[in-house]
Amino acid sequence: MRSITSLILAALAALAMSAGVFAKAPPAAEDCASCHNKDGISEDEDIPIIAGASAFFLENQMLIFKEGARPCAKEEFGEEEHDGIAEDHCDLAKALSEKEITELAAYFAEQPFKSADQKVDEELAGMGAQIHEQRCEKCHSDSGSLALDDAGILAGQWKAYLVRTMQDYKNGDRWQPEKMQPAMEALSEKDIQALAEHYAREGKK
Ligand code: HEC
Ligand code: HEC
Known part of the structure; x- marks a missing residue:
């Protein structure tokens, strides 16, 4: 017969699994x-x-x-x-x-998110903040800092990566939600740079 202690331990282990607690990285x-x-x-x-x-x-x-x-x-x-x-x-x-x-x-x-350490162009970031508010915030709340939006983390992400991936979206080279497409297609090269600066600045908050 299993002891009370082992039953409690088994229950705790099941709880930890269901909460998604992974102590260790998977081999892959x-x-x-x-x-x-x-x-x-x-x-x-x-x-x-x-x-x-x-x-x-x-x-x-x-x-x-x-x-x-x-x-x-x-x-x-x-x-x-x-x-x-x-x-x-x-x-x-x-x-x-x-x-x-x-x-x-x-x-x-x-794993806890940690913002990239990068410089910010304040003027462009200000421009990016406006574009973000009007066209992106409804799906990327708090400037894209919430995992629960299921839309990646934008605030604090590397600028170079963000610029490249926004260009990929704009050019139709990366799959995207149908409703995001018009917003991406409308962005100019400068808008893209400005948005990346905005997300870099938001990452520092
Ligand atoms: C209708 C909702 C919606 C709007 C509007 C929207 N997005 Fe998104 N965005 C998403 C979703 C959902 C994803 C995740 C797509 C996936 O799972 O592949 C995403 C992904 C992204 C990513 C990729 C993040 C990563 O880590 O690779 C970037 C960058 C991005 N969006 C930028 C923007 C910008 C900039 C705007 C405004 C010009 C915008 N989005 C407007 C819903 C939206
Ligand atoms: C040789 C370098 C390299 C290795 C190894 C690598 N990645 Fe990546 N990963 C990248 C690059 C570069 C990108 C961005 C690709 C792009 O331009 O869109 C990326 C993008 C991603 C993304 C998309 C992130 C986003 O915000 O859209 C995920 C998720 C990811 N990698 C997971 C993994 C996992 C899991 C592994 C291991 C099984 C892995 N990667 C191994 C270089 C690598």
Whole structure:
């Protein structure tokens, strides 16, 4: 017969699992660390910080890579220090099982977000704040700082990555929600720069 203590321990373990508490990185996270770091906080302006976004959003991105429906980061994967991980991000996602993708998404969603340390152009940030308020805030609340919007984390994200990915959206090179498309298509190159400065400034708050 099981003792009361072991029953309580089993109940606590079940509770921790259901709350999504992962003490340890899943094994597949080893293939992410050379770019996103173990904690999901990348130190390279071309590589997004993935810590603290919602598991739903992160899982979706892996599926979008799997489908080849966003650029595959071939250049970054081609660099010597990442040699042998995969041909590119789309191939990496294809090699992962559904279970691995779910575990990775849950793990990185649990890591605390930390804003990138970057300079801000105040004048452009002011312009970006206005554009954001009018066209983006309804889906990216608090300047895109809330994981529960399931739309990534914009405030504090690397500017270089944000600029590139907004251009990808504008040019139709990355899958996007139908309702975001008109907002992205209407952005000028300067609007994109201004929005990135705004999100960088918001990350410092
Ligand atoms: C060789 C570098 C590299 C490796 C290794 C790598 N990534 Fe990435 N990752 C990137 C780059 C670069 C991007 C941005 C791609 C783009 O331009 O849209 C990215 C984007 C992402 C995104 C989308 C983030 C967003 O905000 O849209 C997720 C999620 C992600 N990676 C998860 C992972 C996971 C999980 C692993 C390990 C299984 C991994 N990555 C391994 C470089 C890498
Ligand atoms: C109708 C709602 C909606 C509007 C309006 C909207 N977005 Fe989004 N946005 C989303 C959703 C949902 C996602 C996540 C898409 C996914 O899961 O691939 C997203 C993703 C993004 C991302 C990618 C984040 C990442 O980490 O890779 C950026 C950047 C972005 N939006 C910028 C903007 C900007 C700038 C505007 C205003 C000009 C805007 N969005 C307007 C809903 C919206």
